[in-house]
Amino acid sequence: MNILFVGDIFGSAGRHIVREHLPHVLETYQVDLLVINGENAAGGFGITPSIAEEIFDLGAHVITTGNHIWDKREIFEYMKVPADSHERGRRILRPANYTSTTPGFGFYQGQLADGTEYAVMNLQGRVFMSACDDPFRKVDELLSKITAKVILLDIHAEASSEKVALGWYLDGRVTAVLGTHTHIPTADERVLPGGTAFQTDVGMSGPYDSVIGVETELVLHRFLTGMPGKFEAAKGNPKMCAALIECDAATGRAYAIKRIMLGE
Numbered sequence: 001m002n003i004l005f006v007g008d009i010f011g012s013a014g015r016h017i018v019r020e021h022l023p024h025v026l027e028t029y030q031v032d033l034l035v036i037n038g039e040n041a042a043g044g045f046g047i048t049p050s051i052a053e054e055i056f057d058l059g060a061h062v063i064t065t066g067n068h069i070w071d072k073r074e075i076f077e078y079m080k081v082p083a084d085s086h087e088r089g090r091r092i093l094r095p096a097n098y099t100s101t102t103p104g105f106g107f108y109q110g111q112l113a114d115g116t117e118y119a120v121m122n123l124q125g126r127v128f129m130s131a132c133d134d135p136f137r138k139v140d141e142l143l144s145k146i147t148a149k150v151i152l153l154d155i156h157a158e159a160s161s162e163k164v165a166l167g168w169y170l171d172g173r174v175t176a177v178l179g180t181h182t183h184i185p186t187a188d189e190r191v192l193p194g195g196t197a198f199q200t201d202v203g204m205s206g207p208y209d210s211v212i213g214v215e216t217e218l219v220l221h222r223f224l225t226g227m228p229g230k231f232e233a234a235k236g237n238p239k240m241c242a243a244l245i246e247c248d249a250a251t252g253r254a255y256a257i258k259r260i261m262l263g264e
């Protein structure tokens with residue numbers, strides 16, 4: 001089976017470029033499972049229920065997120081659904097290693113139309129990021145609850161070392177470990193010896209004439225003056241970044257991973 005994972009959609013430029021290229025990619029590669037990181041989909045900061053609906057309408061089975069998940073308050077209610085629900089609000093994830101009292105869930109297990117079970121987990125790193133629980137211990141806990149063989153992890157983290165370490169930690173235990181958050185795609189995609197597809201960062205789906213999605217001038221101003229200022233999403237040079245994983249649906253073992261970057 002084929003899995004497509006789309007990196008952080010950033011602002012309207014990101015939403016447009018994904019809408020433009022995704023249908024062709026889904027058809028060309030006969031994608032069975034589609035997972036999209038949407039933490040920056042609303043103007044670069046967070047995600048609203050209507051934008052989540054838009055992403056689900058594109059065919060996403062699950063939306064993952066990260067540290068920007070709470071930037072738009074409207075999403076809180078949308079994610080308050082029972083644990084055993086399969087509605088859309090249950091299929092948008094926040095990192096699993098957040099405090100358990102926060103809305104939403106950090107993993108989802110579902111079934112494709114042909115009966116294949118799959119699971120998606122979302123975790124946040126701890127290096128150079130705000131405090132959260134240990135992602136290594138948390139992933140063990142999640143895996144003990146998951147019965148699906150096809151399992152994908154979005155590890156939303158800043159440090160390459162933390163993501164690479166998690167890749168090795170999970171090699172042979174999950175289908176794919178894919179990094180997000182830095183918004184810069186890395187060229188290290190590979191299948192680890194145990195059969196886990198890995199890429200340190202899938203890269204954002206958004207405007208690359210920017211500083212990781214934000215208008216360059218605004219970020220430069222902050223670096224040069226040290227003064228606060230409002231950040232706005234850039235528009236120029238949009239690209240869609242994704243990883244395509246080919247795996248055995250029966251065992252969950254990955255055969256191949258391909259890096260995708262499409263744009264104008």
Ligand SMILES: [Fe+2]
Pocket residue numbers: 008039040066180181182183
């Ligand atoms: Fe992001």
Ligand SMILES: [Fe+2]
Pocket residue numbers: 039066067068156180181182
């Ligand atoms: Fe992030």
